[in-house]
Amino acid sequence: RDLADLDAALIDCRACPRLVAWREKVAREKRAAFADWDYWGRPVPGFGPGDSRMLILGLAPAAHGANRTGRMFTGDQSGDVLFRALYDVGLASQPTVVSADDGMELFGVRMTAPVHCAPPQNKPTTTERDRCAHWLRAELDLLAPTVRSVMVLGGFGWQVGLRTFEELGWQIDRPRPKFGHGARTVIRRDDGAELTVFASYHVSQHNTFTGRLTPAMLRAVIVEAARYAGL
Numbered sequence: 434r435d436l437a438d439l440d441a442a443l444i445d446c447r448a449c450p451r452l453v454a455w456r457e458k459v460a461r462e463k464r465a466a467f468a469d470w471d472y473w474g475r476p477v478p479g480f481g482p483g484d485s486r487m488l489i490l491g492l493a494p495a496a497h498g499a500n501r502t503g504r505m506f507t508g509d510q511s512g513d514v515l516f517r518a519l520y521d522v523g524l525a526s527q528p529t530v531v532s533a534d535d536g537m538e539l540f541g542v543r544m545t546a547p548v549h550c551a552p553p554q555n556k557p558t559t560t561e562r563d564r565c566a567h568w569l570r571a572e573l574d575l576l577a578p579t580v581r582s583v584m585v586l587g588g589f590g591w592q593v594g595l596r597t598f599e600e601l602g603w604q605i606d607r608p609r610p611k612f613g614h615g616a617r618t619v620i621r622r623d624d625g626a627e628l629t630v631f632a633s634y635h636v637s638q639h640n641t642f643t644g645r646l647t648p649a650m651l652r653a654v655i656v657e658a659a660r661y662a663g664l
């Protein structure tokens with residue numbers, strides 16, 4: 434199967450009772466506030482071409498961002514910052530994002546998450562992460578022929594992402610690489626596949642409003658990850 438088949442199967446997943454209840458509750462209650470929106474309220478698939486050379490790994494969809502629009506990092510200010518940075522370095526077709534049908538294209542980059550449903554407080558449980566891992570495994574397998582670098586956003590995503598990669602058969606250095614803006618590590622699989630994984634502070638409002646993460650800092654990690662990917 435290809436990525437389109439995978440995404441079509443993913444959006445029907447109801448494996449995590451707590452997350453199914455939460456994503457649907459948010460959608461029900463917030464529909465009134467976003468009256469013009471057909472609130473998504475389902476698992477959010479990865480976004481970007483199937484022959485991408487670079488992967489951006491968040492943690493999980495935001496309750497009122499991707500859970501509303503149905504597209505990764507679309508519909509909240511965190512996503513606005515990320516797409517703007519990708520546009521600035523030539524990896525996205527438009528500087529702004531609005532909705533899943535706004536015409537945005539990514540060039541050589543795919544965005545996804547180890548957990549595909551919005552969790553309460555942005556915190557999936559270990560069980561939920563474990564249950565969702567097979568989707569990331571399948572996505573990585575389909576992207577494996579081309580993908581060479583991964584940019585992980587945020588410390589929690591870094592922990593969850595590396596643990597998931599490890600459980601998917603990737604070898605991670607010991608001691609486990611520490612998260613920090615600009616950190617990087619190389620992970621390998623027995624079949625010879627290799628990925629360079631980069632860390633960036635998350636594009637959360639907390640980080641971008643306080644200046645902890647500036648646009649220049651974000652662009653610097655994107656440019657480095659893109660360079661490793663051959664973009």
Ligand code: SF4
Pocket residue numbers: 443446447448449452453476548549550561564565566568
């Ligand atoms: Fe399915 Fe993943 Fe959503 Fe759980 S988090 S319901 S495994 S898509």
